[in-house]
Amino acid sequence: NEIYSQFKRLPNPDLIMYVFPHLAGSDPAPVPGYTTVFPLYQRVQYAMPGERVEDY
Known part of the structure; x- marks a missing residue:
């Protein structure tokens, strides 16, 4: 489960x-x-560790 907490899915x-x-x-x-x-988007995109993923 560490991979899911480190790389969040982008909206x-x-x-x-x-x-x-x-x-x-x-x-x-x-x-x-x-x-x-x-x-x-055609594919699921992932954020880099530490990248902001919440709505702007």
Whole structure:
């Protein structure tokens, strides 16, 4: 557990995207609107020991 206390994870905010209702496929089929969530950064980032990690 020492590794977790020494290298803190940096914040990775979630982006929320709304996909509007649309038609899809070669035979246009209706797709209802929906919401999806994905992280801002592709990979998890870690802070160096002693680096400030709290919100500014």
